[in-house]
Amino acid sequence: xxxxxxxxxxxxxxxxxxxxxxxxxxxxxxxxxxxxxSSGTRxxxxxxxxxxxGEMVSVVGLSGSGKSxxxxxxxxxxxxxxxxxxxxxxxxxxxxxxGLRELRGSIGMIFQGFNxxxxxxxxxxxxxxxxxxxxxxxxxxxxxxxxDTRIAAxxxxxxxxxxxxxxxxxxxxxxxxxxxxxARALAQEPSVMLADxxxxxxxxxxxxxxxxxLRRINDQRGLTVLVNLHLMDLARQYTTRMIGLREGELVFxxxxxxxxxxxxxxxxxxxxxxxxxxxxxx
Numbered sequence: 001x002x003x004x005x006x007x008x009x010x011x012x013x014x015x016x017x018x019x020x021x022x023x024x025x026x027x028x029x030x031x032x033x034x035x036x037x038s039s040g041t042r043x044x045x046x047x048x049x050x051x052x053x054g055e056m057v058s059v060v061g062l063s064g065s066g067k068s069x070x071x072x073x074x075x076x077x078x079x080x081x082x083x084x085x086x087x088x089x090x091x092x093x094x095x096x097x098x099g100l101r102e103l104r105g106s107i108g109m110i111f112q113g114f115n116x117x118x119x120x121x122x123x124x125x126x127x128x129x130x131x132x133x134x135x136x137x138x139x140x141x142x143x144x145x146x147x148d149t150r151i152a153a154x155x156x157x158x159x160x161x162x163x164x165x166x167x168x169x170x171x172x173x174x175x176x177x178x179x180x181x182x183a184r185a186l187a188q189e190p191s192v193m194l195a196d197x198x199x200x201x202x203x204x205x206x207x208x209x210x211x212x213x214l215r216r217i218n219d220q221r222g223l224t225v226l227v228n229l230h231l232m233d234l235a236r237q238y239t240t241r242m243i244g245l246r247e248g249e250l251v252f253x254x255x256x257x258x259x260x261x262x263x264x265x266x267x268x269x270x271x272x273x274x275x276x277x278x279x280x281x282x
Contacts, residue, residue, distance in 0.1 A: 025053035025224045026088035026106070026191040028074060033083035035069050035248075043069040045248040046083070051241075056218040056225045058235040058256055061245035062268055067228040070245065071194050074226070075107045076100050087192060105132025108185030108223075112197040114177040118170030122161065122180050125169050126152040129187030148187075155183040159213055175206035182213055193217065195227040199234065204279045211238040231278045232264045 028051040035044040043066045051057055059067045072078040073085050076092045085092040090103050108129070116125050130148040144152075156162040159179040164172065169180060178198055185193060195214060199207035211227075215238045218225045229235050235242050235256050242259050244252030244267035252263055261272050268276065 024191055025222050027051060027053050027086075028192065028224065028226075029084075029086045030070075030073070031084045031086075033070075033073060033085060034081050035066075035073065035078060036081045043078075043248050044073070044080075047248075047250050048083075049243065049250065049253060051224060051226070053224055054218070054222045055241055056215060056239045057227070057241045057243060058239035059226060059228045059243045059245060060230065060232070060235050060252075060264075060267055062230060064247075065245040065267075066248040067230075067245055068196050069248075071196050071226055071228055074192070074194060075104050075109060101132070105188060106191045108188050108190035108193040110178070110181050110185055110193070110195040110198050112200045114174075114181050116169045116177055116180060116184075118168070120169060121165065122156065122167050122169050122172070123149070123152055123165040125180055126155055126184045126187050129155070129184040132188060151189070152183070152187045155186040156180070158186060158217075159183050173206075174202050175209060178202065178206075178210050179213065182210070182217070186217070190223065193223050193225045195225070197228050197230075199229075199231075199278075207234070207278055214238065231276060232259070232261075232272070233277045233279070235259070 030047050030049050033044055033047040034042065036042045047070065059070060061067045069078050073080055074087055074092065076095060080093050083093070087103065087107065092103065095103055127144050127148060130144065130152060153162060153165065156165055159182050161176065161179050161183060164176065169177065172180065193214070198214070199210050202210060211234055214225055214227060217223055227239065236259060239256045242252065242254065242256035243250065244263070246267055246269055252259070252267055264272050264276065
């Protein structure tokens with residue numbers, strides 16, 4: 001993707017524009033949501049919950065508990081078998097085609113595997129977040145508007161990655177790649193931010209740094225943020241509310257800081273182990 005500005009002008013544009021403009025945060029409501037895959041596996045079983053605009057929520061559970069399925073029903077990546085998912089004023093389960101694409105344009109998504117185009121520049125990767133706001137012909141030709149480039153540069157600056165804007169994404173460390181992924185989601189100017197195991201492949205200091213970025217985004221921009229985790233200390237430290245899933249069922253919903261080891265044992269279905277705690281940043 002080409003861009004009409006130089007490295008120096010990217011920095012000045014970011015400084016002048018500031019962070020991408022905050023969008024109004026959206027509520028999320030799941031009503032009796034069940035997801036059964038074609039294999040017969042029931043990933044979610046009658047989940048009902050409401051998330052207020054601007055909440056910072058962790059979804060905690062072991063592998064196979066339904067965390068990823070739940071978070072992906074919110075942007076329609078996983079269709080529900082029954083029940084409804086309402087994001088803002090849109091019933092996701094009733095959307096398809098253009099309507100679903102437009103909704104996804106307002107929902108930022110951060111993946112465990114980063115999902116970056118590693119042979120292209122950091123800035124080009126972040127500009128992908130502007131596709132939903134750009135004419136189709138510009139997207140096909142890889143021509144970014146000056147305004148989109150300013151927003152992308154500001155998003156990079158907000159996660160401390162602007163100086164890497166012209167580096168090849170594949171040359172970055174894991175933590176740097178995840179910050180670029182966060183910047184890409186921010187460039188959408190979203191109303192909801194979803195993060196699916198964003199620190200699973202990171203070392204403890206980097207994981208704490210990425211979680212700190214997500215909490216700061218929640219604090220400063222008021223975005224509704226949902227983050228999937230399996231580490232109890234990160235859930236307690238960085239989120240205000242915790243939802244616990246076990247075998248597709250909701251088994252805990254309460255303030256994250258007040259969750260006890262017994263609560264985590266209920267979620268995990270076994271005693272707490274050392275691998276359930278990441279440890280302190282150094």
